[in-house]
Amino acid sequence: MSLTIYGLSASRAIRTLWAAEELGLDYTHEAVDFSGGSRTPEFLKINPNGRIPAIDDDGVVIWESLACNLYLARKHGGGLWPDNIADEGRALQWSFWAMTEAETPLLTLLLDKVVPEGGPSDAEVAAAREEVVVPLQVLNDALRGKEYLLGGGFTIADLNVASVLLWAMIAGVDLSAFPDLAAWLERCTGRPALRRAQGK
Ligand SMILES: N[C@@H](CCC(=O)N[C@@H](CS)C(=O)NCC(=O)O)C(=O)O
Missing domain, CATH: 1.20.1050.10 (Glutathione S-transferase Yfyf (Class Pi); Chain A, domain 2)
Structure with missing residues (x-):
C-alpha cells in the first residue's frame, strides 16, 4: 500500500497534506513546485493539467485538491467522512x-x-x-x-x-x-x- 502526495505545502497541496495528516496516513511527499515542477513531462503524466496537488494511491491517480480529500476521507473514514x-x-x-x-x-x-x-x-x-x-x-x-x-x-x-x-x-x-x-x-x-x- 502506498500513497504519494505531489505538491509543496505552500500551495493548494496544503489541503491534501492536511487531510492525510488528519487521517493519520503513511505517505510519501513529493514537493513538486508550481514554478515549473508541475509542468515537467514526468509530472504531466500524473496530472495532465500541470497543477498541484495530485495523489497516486496504489495506482489510483486523483487530481483537484478537494477531490483528493473527498476520496481519501471516503476511503479511510475515521471521523472525517460523514456517517449518513x-x-x-x-x-x-x-x-x-x-x-x-x-x-x-x-x-x-x-x-x-x-x-x-x-x-x-x-x-x-x-x-x-x-x-x-x-x-x-x-x-x-x-x-x-x-x-x-x-x-x-x-x-x-x-x-x-x-x-x-x-x-x-x-x-x-x-x-x-x-x-x-x-x-x-x-x-x-x-x-x-x-x-x-x-x-x-
Ligand atoms: N483546482 C485545482 C487548482 C490547482 C492549482 O492551480 N494549483 C497551482 C498551485 S496552488 C498550480 O499547480 N499552479 C501551477 C501552474 O498552473 O502552472 C485544485 O484545487 O487542485
Whole structure:
C-alpha cells in the first residue's frame, strides 16, 4: 500500500497534506513546485493539467485538491467522512461551493497580499472585496449556533472549506462582521494536523 502526495505545502497541496495528516496516513511527499515542477513531462503524466496537488494511491491517480480529500476521507473514514448520506451530500455541496463561490475572490485577495509586484490591479482587488462578501455571509449564516458545518464534529466538509478559507486569513481579510465564521476558522486551523502539514 502506498500513497504519494505531489505538491509543496505552500500551495493548494496544503489541503491534501492536511487531510492525510488528519487521517493519520503513511505517505510519501513529493514537493513538486508550481514554478515549473508541475509542468515537467514526468509530472504531466500524473496530472495532465500541470497543477498541484495530485495523489497516486496504489495506482489510483486523483487530481483537484478537494477531490483528493473527498476520496481519501471516503476511503479511510475515521471521523472525517460523514456517517449518513444526507451529510455526504452536504460535504460534497460545501466542497464544490468552496471552489466555485469562495476560491476566486479569495485568490485575488491572497495574491494582492503576497505578490508584491505584478499582482492583481486595484480594480480587481476592489471587485474581489465586494464579491467575497456573499460567500462569507453564506458561510457565517450556515455556522450560526454550530461548532462545525455538518452539526456534529469536524469532518471533511470543514477541512475542505477551511482549507480554502485559509487564504482569507493569510490575506488578512477582516472577518469581524462574520463572527461565527471567524470562530469556526480559528477552531479548524488550530488543529495539530494542519500544523504538521504546514511543516512539510
Ligand atoms: N483546482 C485545482 C487548482 C490547482 C492549482 O492551480 N494549483 C497551482 C498551485 S496552488 C498550480 O499547480 N499552479 C501551477 C501552474 O498552473 O502552472 C485544485 O484545487 O487542485
